[in-house]
Amino acid sequence: MTLLRLSHAELHFGTQVILDNLDLTIAKGERLGLLGRNGVGKTTLFRALTGEQQLDGGERWLDPTVKLARLEQELPIEGDATVFDWVAGGLDEVGELLVAYAELLGAETDADLARMASIQQALDTHDGWSLQNRVETTLSQLGLDGQAKLQDLSGGWRRRVALARALVSEPDVLLLDEPTNHLDIPTIIWLEQQLQTFSGAIVLITHDRRFLQAIANRIGELDRGLLTLWEGSYRDFLKHRAEQLAAEATANALFDKKLAQEEAWIRQGIKARRTRNEGRVRRLKALREDRAARRSQVGKASISLENATLSGKLVADVKDASVAYDERPIITGVNTIIQRGDRVGIVGRNGAGKTTLIKMLLGDIEPSTGQVKTGTKLQVAYSDQLRGHLDPNGTLIDNICGGQEFIEIDGKKRHAIGYLGDFLFSPDRVRAPTKVLSGGERNRAILAKLFTQPANLLVLDEPTNDLDIETLELLEEVLLEFSGTVVLVSHDRDFMDRVVTSLLVIDEYGNVEEQAGNFSDWEARGGTLLSTVDEARSVTKAAKQSHQLQTKTHQIDNNGHQSKEQHAAKSAPQKRKLSYKEQRELDELPELIASLEEQQAELESKTGSANFFNGDPTEVGKTLEQLTQVGESLDNALERLIELEG
Template identity: 40%
Template sequence: MAAPILAFENLGIIQGSGWLFRGLDIHIQPRDRLALIGRNGAGKTTLLKLIAGAVDADEGRRTIQPGTRVVLLEQEPDLRQRATLLDYVLHGDDAPLPYEADAIADQLGIDLSREAASASGGERRRAAIVRALAMDPDVLLLDEPTNHLDIAAIDWLEDWLSRFRGAFIAISHDRTFLTRLTKQTLWLDRGAIRRAEIGFGGFEAWTEQVYADEARNAERLDAKLKLEEHWLLRGVTGRRKRNQGRLTKLHEMRATRAAMMGPPGTANLSIGTDDARTKMVIDVKAVSKSFGDRPIIKDLTLRVMRGDRIGIVGANGAGKTTLLKLLTGELAPDSGHIRLAKTLDRIVIDQQRSLMAPEKTVREVLADGGDWIEVQGIKKHIIGYLKEFLFEPGLVDAQVGTLSGGERSRLLLAREFARPSNLLVLDEPTNDLDLETLDLLQEVIGDYDGTVLIVSHDRDFLDRTVTITLGLDGSGTVDVVAGGYEDWEKRRRLKVSGGKRPNPRKVEPTAPPAPKVKLSYKDQRDYDLLPKRIEEIEAAIKRDEALLADPTLYARDFAKFERLTKAIETAREEKDAAEMRWLELAEQVEALT
């Protein structure tokens, strides 16, 4: 193995009253493609700044080969002292050459003469990318590089990085981006760092193995994980497995919607049954919308049914926001007709996270300063509800301004999902979320009873959540595809190729498959009976939560309060175990079909 071009030994840094991390050993090889993974607050951004030399470590030694150029693409570039985006790109002694910056700006489609103060998030992100790439780095450090980028810009950046001859480390919530580009993984976890010579595609299998080994070691030593670690690890691993189970249900929903739709890009309006009419949420017939001479939406016909998860994708400026406003009734079409169900009660979660007042506490945001919150009509204790959204109990009285961007986003989701609604509108919901929170959001959307409209550039997230994708190409045409982003991308590729499907590759002969084995009697019985048992447990939890919601119970009958609290906790553990068991069996059943 070649000598590393940059390395840390025994790296440590103090944050607040203690060590954020300590004793880290890191080495970077000349062509490394590293994914840096960790929960929000684990110190990923701080670690990138340490590697870049932007901040000093409290202990440890940094070594770097002479002449090595390390460039950091920050998540929030500081443009406050710059008149234009070009001024930002070319500032400093280490600024790139103007002609190199211009070349990259042309490819990214960014006008660097734009005033910095009025630039959008996407324009600021593009300017930061131009500066970083034009500086000709040997080591490129990327902090959420796809935030605020549209699909076309993400594709361009992926292509550039695939040809990059240096090393890079990327923090990103974009699973598709990491899976396509990375070949090694750094996992920052509970103050320690692990490295695996696998790309992000193998990360979840690796972490599951690590957690399993830790659990076995804990049992062998007759010890238990700390309570907060226990619920976190169990919640993370359980959530991933449950979400894998949800994908099976999602594919069934997509197949059902595909059967209801006519030729590609249209909706089948012949399904005029009474059941279909009662389930209809948004009815769009021959709708068009233009701004000046430019058509934004042309002749769109679509039926949105109760329970649909609609993803809206396309380049910036293609008309995603316009389409969203049309579907929610905020904007009237130039022609055609849009009819919304009279009972729609919507929640809108925008990408600005504008409702989070920094001076308020978590308790004030969620429960108006109290101990209880009403979640979809059911009262829950704020501590238990926070755990569902991956918060440690000690943060209940923390001010919003002290939370990380991801934690603020999680808090907003917790508050908004508590409200009763039947239409959820999400505008770039994945910005600032770590991978575990994305798993959580996927789970919440999967369990949501109403209809969901999602504008997002996160391809993997759309593939895991939506039943229908509305793809905009900027010409006014809207492709209506039963499926996720990948299904829409296949449709795009087919259109570009003129409808010709590529010739199938030659497949080498393989050994005959092993005979499939049926489930054992016990496994089959569990598979058949567990769904009913899970429903019974859920009903018991709701019953006990309703009793616990009595505000006088704590003072009037503390023993009963404790008994109910313990019963709910035990029931939730039993429900988790039952769900995990059923999902494992469901995977076996799927393999047998």
């Protein structure tokens, strides 16, 4: 069943062809992964699918009964809208009712109470309470505080809000543009699970290859306005495309040989002043036209690093180190030795202290306890320090090459346009203001600027965000060939698998553990990243399952006989009978645990904010103290639940 279709779509931006007679049909149950280089027009194609981008030619058709939702790139940052309000707005009329109901909570006037009763009746009619639960569950899974104001959130957290709004609407067609950006690994895994059971169609742009493999059942590759479609998963696409490119290379070689023979024939014919075969001349003309129309592969990116002198063998030696803020621990138990040539990946949920760990390793902040010894002759290039250093009104030549025509890279003089061309920037693009670049192009620009700095220690904080897969794979090759040391933070599991030689894993309590090997090696040994909320829920679930099993052991099968489990239960020591007070406590514990989980999620959302530790020290300390107290209360409640149900 066709839900959405583009037919003969044409779109040009000046001389750049974005869509060239493009046909695309989205059917029910389809999961299309859209690939293509940064700046090729993938996001513009999304806008054409939603109807936001008017076509120069062709037609867009959407089934009038179909609901479409897109992960929005920009959210309002002004006004008093809360996260809950904005996310619930994705539910259309019911969302408006939920927002209005929330605003009336605590109403005292007769008019407000009457309106509240009317809204409540409408919500009852439209199953509004289950939809409210859907909103709250989604916010919890994404670590969002429903009462937070949009204007107070960083860009990364606003992106999570946009994702929540798209998910709660449960549309027939869901368009997701880089949905894993700014998410931590546990949340990405949760999102994978949600999308795998999603009943609608999905169109997806992502650089995360493992995520793409888990979701897509069809791949589309956009290149200079043309869309090539491939059935199957991402791995199927890689295999079939390699086979096709090899076949095309063979066919092109035979074609070029034939063309060369015909060109030689016609030159010889002219030299001998013989009457030429006009039919053969026409065929030669056709061959020339076919050769001119051939679409060659676009040149590949070519990244080189500005190598510095070798550092000392020791890069960092950390013993029993911890970092605390206002006497509250952020990271604890750090013990590691980083040597020249190591490639260390740092993983942990958002807000776990990854940036704090990097700054401690670099010596930018002193450990509260323990010791950090940094090596000698270190020259550090840190990607995160460059993000705010691109002048949006300046060109790439201004930003990266200081406005100079030439730049020195690894001891060699390079033309600025040639160097930027290595990062797939065309001559026209390097002279455009940086503010018009796509997200992936800006990230490539940061890498281009980073690699102009002589370095023997590279520190990369989420370097894969918005990069196209081709540039990402090239970055992997460069890092593998780099003679210095690499420390990186990434949510991209495939990237970590290909690059790192060891991990520093930060758990939900700030404990840091060193692990040999890459991310998959650690997973194979049973490693996993859970938020505190997830862990508490798993314990609660285990306790409930234990209670259900004990209840089941008292049941009799249809033949009137006890099962083996029942017999074992009968032989085992009998569970003591609870007092009235204990039974009442047991009945109230699930509600208490749910309330504590909600409080914990809200506090973790606050502490995970990018600007949290830049706030008022008193408020920061108070929030951290609250988080600790809530965590302890939750642990005690869970232990008591298991004890009473035991």
